[in-house]
Amino acid sequence: MNEVIAISRDASPFDQTFREPPHSLEAEQAFLGGVMADNRVLDGAAFLKPEHFALAAHACIYEAILALRERGRVADPLTVKPLVENLPVIVEAGGVPYLVGVASAAVGRLNAIEYARLIRDLWVRREMIAVGQDIVAAGYTPDFDRDAMAIWTDAEARVEALTEVKAPEEPGTLERLEEIYKNPGKLLGVSCGLTALDNLLCGFQAGQLILLAGRPSMGKTTLAASMARKAKAGDDPAKVAFFTLEQSKSEIEIKIISDLASVPMETMRRGTYADASEFGRVVDAHNRLRKMPLAILGRSGMTPAEIRAEARHIKRRLGGLDAVFVDQLTHIAPPDKRTTNRVHQIGEILKPLKAMARELGVPVVLLHQLSRGVEARENKRPTLQDLRDSGEIEQDADVVMFVYREAYYLERDEPVQPDVEDYEGPSDRDYQAAIRKREAWERNITRARTAAEVIVAKQRMGPIDTVTLYYDGRLSRFGDVGRYE
Template sequence: MESTVTAFASAPDDEGASGYRVPPHNIEAEQALLGAILVNNESYDRVASFLEPRHFFDALHGRIYEASAKLITAGHLASPVTLKNFFERDEALAEIGGPQYLARLAGAATTIINAEEYARAIYTLAIRRELIQVSIDMHTRAYDAPVDDTPAAQILDAEQALYQLAEQGKYEGGFRNFYESLKGAVDMAAAAYERDGGLSGISSGLRDLDQKLGGLQPSDLIILAGRPSMGKTALATNIAFNAAKAYKAEHLADGTVSVKDGAIVGFFSLEMSAEQLATRLLAEQSGVPSERIRRGKIDEDEFHRLVDASRELQSIPLYIDDTGGLTIATLAARARRLKRQRGLGMLDIDYLQLLSGGGKYGDNRVQEVTQITTGLKALAKELNVPILALSQLSRQVEARDDKRPQLSDLRESGSIEQDADVVMFVFREEYYVQRKEPREGTPEHLAWQEEMGKVHGLAEVIIGKQRHGPTGTVKMQFQADVTRFGDHIQDDHMPEERY
């Protein structure tokens, strides 16, 4: 049967002939599926979760499918007889025999067993046609783009269109038998049992933090907040490096990759340059203070430590994007691209308030941040990776005697607190005590020295919210000169400090 729809514009054939190729389609499969639905309406239930009227090449077939769907979902029978009233004046149907065509479809019906296979063939061909249309749109836009339509914007839109198309090309979804969900939970527990440290998520490389969180969980949005100079970026880079360093994967026979430990990490550094971030990591791993690295004031031993650390850093799967002023849409597109090209197991963003929503919000920053946090949570679920996003705290923390942060201190806190699966705060009391140093030689200075001895090199990570586990405080060590966090050392193991 000849199609009743005119194909959209398509490219000339490979030989350069004046004719045009017909987009991929299978009219016989469409007829067989419609016939199966008209004979046994249960066929519709097998394909309704992924097949839509727009997926049919023949527009008439799409209308028949849509009319059948309306009747079936309303609890009525869809058959050649009940559909007759819908198509009595349909010109396309009249050209091929009128309502009798519906009866011919039912007469040539395939069995209900084959219905899903025919539907998948129709769906696959529809995705191929959409892919052709995306390429045509790219071709036309590139030729006729106005001056203000930059190539970068065209590439971004093309990437988004292709990724959306890739996400559509999946049959998964809908309800699952509880046994399947239970099996997934048991498999996750088994993987945690076999993994070092017994974690179900990605290890942060910090023992006490991992015990509280169970690792960084896939699809979670994790907010790490703190006032300036508390060490947010340092902790984020420590976690990113530890995850990337621990990365172990196995290439399976079917071409897929099974990650055994660690993660490929993408780091969006919106505040610091990639070189500054690399210097921090180099200082952390070599033990040479970053200030001395920048000024070149290092001895021969330190130089060799830098060389050794740089070799180790070169081999880890850590990718840095230091583009400033990104929109949430651009960030998402680049994260998807990294996952396609390299793989992706974890995403870090430093920091949330430097992102923009991309819309026109005027002075309504709260609404814009809501779009950003909602977009980040959706991206975490879409890519099935944990996203660690840093966030600034409001100045009201400084006005309190106890400067330990809490959830209400988050800037534009409503959406951040609501969308996040985990909210953590970095707090270093040493920072505040150090700023209160009295004049030397006074009794107050002796008391200050004693207080500094209690807080020097200590940090707290306060877990203010966690969907999967408990809240509470994790104590850590912090080496400010090399911006490195480590597991807490008991007091009787601490070295003596002088001030």
């Protein structure tokens, strides 16, 4: 009873003779019999899935048991029989007499749960063998368009997936609506720390792919770093992974420290502190950053598979994960280097990032730099039309946000200050017009220097609108309007 067919310890791992993958049909029969004798066994074996069984007939029987229990019915030989008796794999195994034999192999509840653990353990071993064989095959295959690191990362992710405890299923629609009903106004998503944006989006939702786009110097990275630092999951600081593929880890940390310490980045860059206490604020901010559940990883040219693997590592290290930020799309290496079509490459990058968001149950905020087409028109506020040359971004993203700062363009369109020596008297209309133009510009730039807009141009499950934020470029700071003025 309970014979386990396994690989000999003396066998060489490079032995090419056939060896049967490890399994135990007796353990599978004993477990299934135990479940049909006492359905309470399932309470202690929720980790076991049909695909964990070595024999297809056993997987079909287990699927039938789960289907019956899901409908609230008792799963025993009489109720299971109509669901499986005509299936080819059951007929091939011996038909109804085989099902009766499985039922007669029943063991007690505690033993059945132990057999469930054995069944899953043997499945993990079979999958490890399959991964190992794939690694060997890939190592011998001369596919130089795909580097060895990408092959290893894919294999590592597969191995990690074997032993990772799956996140609980997300609540059903009614349960979620009931939670909202009982907690009106409560933010159910991950807070980004910006009240107006949280109110519009109801927070960043698990499984969402959120695009944060803009032209250079609009503050995309600064805004993302600010949100990552301020993010909250409920009342607790959110556990965040921040992938910086363009700037270094140190540059992102300096942005955050500047905001926390209220010390300009230029001061830190040059060391021109007003006094020792100002530098002390920097040290204190650095220590606060070190204690945050925020993992910043700086590495250029990562593939989606590498980002996913690192996110899983970070999730284990932090004891969970609430949000992922990736800066930025154009610096992510495509999975298939043989593809030269950029539109196709972007599609191949977005799909695994979207899948990662769903798999890890977290929002993924992806930064993206818009093309120069925005600069060619008078109104330079970005629109969804500006994504048309970027593949399927608009379709794949659940939320599309653009960051826009009017001050950036005003500073580059500063009118000349009229020279009083050129004034020719009250009849000099050109001089007066120049004065009015200069005064209007000064009013606009004063207003715009501390303002930034986040344009929510797409929200799959909510309204679109524009949110105004406070901005201070010297301190790498985005915040709620009225908080810092």
